[in-house]
Amino acid sequence: MRRDTFLHSLAALAVGGALPLSAQAAQAIKMMLPANPGGGWDTTGRALGKALQDAGVASSVTYDNKGGAAGAIGLAQFVNGSKGDPNALMVMGAVMLGGIITGKPPVNLSQATPLARLTSEYNVFVLPANSPYKTMADVIAQLKKDPGSIKWGGGSRGSTEHIAAAMIARAVGVDPAKINYVAFRGGGEAISAILGGNVTVGGSGFSEFAEYINTGKMKPIAVTSGQRLAGSSVPTLKEQGIDVEIGNWRGVYGAPGISRAQRDALIASLEKAVKSASWAEAMKKNDWTSAWLAGDAFASFVDNEFASLRATMVKSGMV
CATH class of the missing domain: 3.40.190.10 (Periplasmic binding protein-like II)
Incomplete structure (x- = not known):
């Protein structure tokens, strides 16, 4: 097989998520930060972006801050604008679950792809x-x-x-x-x-x-x-x-409609990032506690947390 034909075939497989992470080139990541600058999601997302680059799994990271409604505005943009995009990530956490319970936005977190819980505090x-x-x-x-x-x-x-x-x-x-x-x-x-x-x-x-x-x-x-x-x-x-x-805890979701192979590749990228020196530095600087939980286990955690938060909020007269 000619070298240029081989490279074209390799690129096509990578786009489709059919290659293991080690065979894929570093990705240009698009990070949705569903809050204004200066808060926890913003800090977490930018620290994660740097860690992804330092770990060699992201060639570049661009950030999009969309604050408001406990993250629901950013979530809506992410769900509607990133369908099937294996390079899109969104930072989220317990706050978003609470906002969905009280605000009942038209979009649902279940439309996106749960990847991993990162930190707790x-x-x-x-x-x-x-x-x-x-x-x-x-x-x-x-x-x-x-x-x-x-x-x-x-x-x-x-x-x-x-x-x-x-x-x-x-x-x-x-x-x-x-x-x-x-x-x-x-x-x-x-x-x-x-x-x-x-x-x-x-x-x-x-x-x-x-x-x-x-x-x-x-x-x-x-x-x-x-x-x-x-x-x-x-x-x-x-x-x-x-x-x-x-x-409180914070995690990362992928875009709606990505394949399981693409989801697993993103999780592998995140796992490499959280093992980097850059991430360790951010953890220490911000007094975060590691709370790594990925894939199906993270998805189950979110479901259980949603039910628990709703019960607490009903008991406290918020719903």
Whole structure:
């Protein structure tokens, strides 16, 4: 067989997903980030893109930020615009499930292809440095007096911090339907609102607030973990007599309609990326915990998580 004929045949097989990953050229990846710049999905997606390139499985990575509706706007664009594309990825996580439950968007996550869960982390609640409140106990005391006077700021409706705020209210005897929750389209907007004193309490993943906590611009008052995070002095909600624990996780989906071989090739690429030095550096920098789970096991996890989150949100008066 002539060399040019062989190369054309090889390329055709790679496009169809019929070749193992090792025989395919590095791909030009298109990454959907269904949030505005500055938040957890944006940070995760860009760190993953760099890791894919450093691992040699992506020749280039382009990013598309589409914030709003807890990721539903980006999800809709991804589902409708990436059908059958083996080079398309979308970052997502627990927040998207919550947003789908509360917002009931026309698109469904089941239309896309589950690939892998990457990380998990817990949320932290913070006060701006000049807040008149000093502790979570101060916030709860005011919440009981006048629920609407406490503005909780965080991600979109249905985010883990929104669910946590509703669970906190319920745990302390306040009607969750009365909480004053201010949703932001991305982490950058939420951070600006907290630093500007436009919300009373801010909630997000610890990594998103770490810089401001370390410089004293935000005061952490509680984490949503079952026990204190390693190396942290921030008390848990449970330590403070509030029986609430809720975690966050982030993962990656592929486009609708890709073949199983293409799905498996993407999973293999992701697995190489998360073993790279670049990813290890991002994990350490952002205090993420590895939570690798791929393929059918990840798909089952998402289904179970969706049911569990819905039950929690119904109990907290959010649905």
